[in-house]
Amino acid sequence: MGKRVLAIASGGGHFIQLMRLSPAWDGHAVSIATVDPTSRALVGDAPFFTFRDVSRADWWRIPAATLDIAAILMKVRPQVIITTGALPGLIAATLARPFGCKSLWVDSIANSEVLSGSGGQAGRVCSQVVTQWPHLAADKVEHWGSVL
Amino acid sequence: MPFDRLTRAMDEWAAANPDIPVEIQIGKGDYEPRHAKWVRKLALPDYQARVAGCALFVAHCGMGSIISAIEAGKPILMLPRLQAMGEHNTDHQLATAKHVGVRPGLHVAADADDLKARASALLADTGTAPAPISRFADPAFTLRIRAFIES
Numbered sequence: 261m262g263k264r265v266l267a268i269a270s271g272g273g274h275f276i277q278l279m280r281l282s283p284a285w286d287g288h289a290v291s292i293a294t295v296d297p298t299s300r301a302l303v304g305d306a307p308f309f310t311f312r313d314v315s316r317a318d319w320w321r322i323p324a325a326t327l328d329i330a331a332i333l334m335k336v337r338p339q340v341i342i343t344t345g346a347l348p349g350l351i352a353a354t355l356a357r358p359f360g361c362k363s364l365w366v367d368s369i370a371n372s373e374v375l376s377g378s379g380g381q382a383g384r385v386c387s388q389v390v391t392q393w394p395h396l397a398a399d400k401v402e403h404w405g406s407v408l
Numbered sequence: 409m410p411f412d413r414l415t416r417a418m419d420e421w422a423a424a425n426p427d428i429p430v431e432i433q434i435g436k437g438d439y440e441p442r443h444a445k446w447v448r449k450l451a452l453p454d455y456q457a458r459v460a461g462c463a464l465f466v467a468h469c470g471m472g473s474i475i476s477a478i479e480a481g482k483p484i485l486m487l488p489r490l491q492a493m494g495e496h497n498t499d500h501q502l503a504t505a506k507h508v509g510v511r512p513g514l515h516v517a518a519d520a521d522d523l524k525a526r527a528s529a530l531l532a533d534t535g536t537a538p539a540p541i542s543r544f545a546d547p548a549f550t551l552r553i554r555a556f557i558e559s
Contacts, residue, residue: 263557273472280475280545284553298451317409317497340557364556370471370500372507388556393507405549408475408508408541 262288266338266356268329270313270346271295273370277344279303280407281366284342291336293329293352307336315347316377326351344368350378354385362387369406371396410437411468411495414487417520418466419444421527428531431458456480464530466523469501469516474508481540485515485530487523513538 265285269278275294279302292303295313311328314321329352341356341363343349353363365382367375369392382389383400391397392406415434422430422444430444433455440446450458459465460480467473469488477484488505489495509516513536517523544550 265557273470273475276472276475280543281550281553283544283547284550285557286554288557296452298453301451301453315497342553342557362556364553366553368471369508370504373500373503376500404552405546407545407549408478 263339264288264337265290265340265342266293266333266336266352267291267342268293268332268349268352269344270315270348271299274344274346274349274368275299277366277368277407278342281342281344291332291338293332293336295348309335311348313348314351322347322351326355330355340364342366345376345378347378350382350385353382357385365389367391367396367401369393369408375401409489409494409496410435411487411489412437412439413493413495413520414466414468414523415439415441415446417487417523418527419446421524424524425528464527466527468495469505469509471504471508474504474514478511478513478538478541479543481513481537483513483515483530483535483537485517485523485526487517487520511538512536 265288267278267290269275291307293309297310300308309332312324314325325348333356338361341353341361344366345368363386365386367379372393389401390404391401394403397403415432415437416439418432419441432441432444432446433450434446459476459482465477465482465484467486469486488501491499505516517526
């Protein structure tokens with residue numbers, strides 16, 4: 261049967277990196293959530309959800325994004341969240357944590373000199389944070405590999 | 409975020425090279441190309457088809473563009489977005505240029521003029537294309553994530 265997994269990412273590079281990780285949840289009950297409806301074509305048969313995007317630059321969109329993500333969480337009831345960022349993945353992990361859902365933050369490979377803003381926060385919320393750059397590995401930030 | 413510097417440079421390049429078809433995805437930019445064909449936003453499958461079908465992919469220095477170019481085995485010419493010009497929230501694209509832009513088949517321009525010069529040079533001789541890669545990350549990485557899911 262496997263675990264109920266929610267794989268969630270913003271658009272562009274975040275989503276493309278998430279798709280490159282798909283073998284990780286093969287055979288599990290995965291749902292995919294992102295911002296661009298046309299991304300559906302890439303996810304195969306998995307249940308697919310979209311939410312209104314938000315970033316720190318347009319923080320006033322946080323309530324709308326949070327509502328959408330909460331609705332997705334209620335439908336999927338994930339046991340595990342995997343996210344490649346950005347802020348919406350952090351919102352999902354935060355909302356699901358009180359319900360015993362564990363979460364993995366995979367910091368974007370675009371962050372090659374410092375962890376992303378949300379990645380820095382993720383340490384306080386997510387069960388595990390990983391960077392894709394060996395030189396950014398630290399106390400609680402592990403390096404498991406990269407999408408490239 | 410808009411990236412008018414890239415759109416304008418490639419529109420000017422298109423004007424100087426009328427025989428070469430140029431199509432630009434301009435996003436939320438203010439500058440609307442007058443010479444190149446343009447679109448606000450392509451559906452993701454259409455975007456991937458354009459990358460697979462082009463001779464040279466010109467883009468910002470973002471990981472989505474880079475991964476798409478590498479997956480398609482196409483040379484990519486990039487102009488990093490700069491925070492000081494309001495093109496992104498941080499200067500991480502300069503870091504990407506430094507750490508990822510060195511891979512074979514990836515090319516980074518210093519500014520708009522350099523971009524136009526390199527576009528012409530790369531079309532004359534594309535040199536090494538990026539080695540096509542698997543659709544998925546290294547199995548060692550995805551197996552580790554699988555172990556996290558199943559633990």
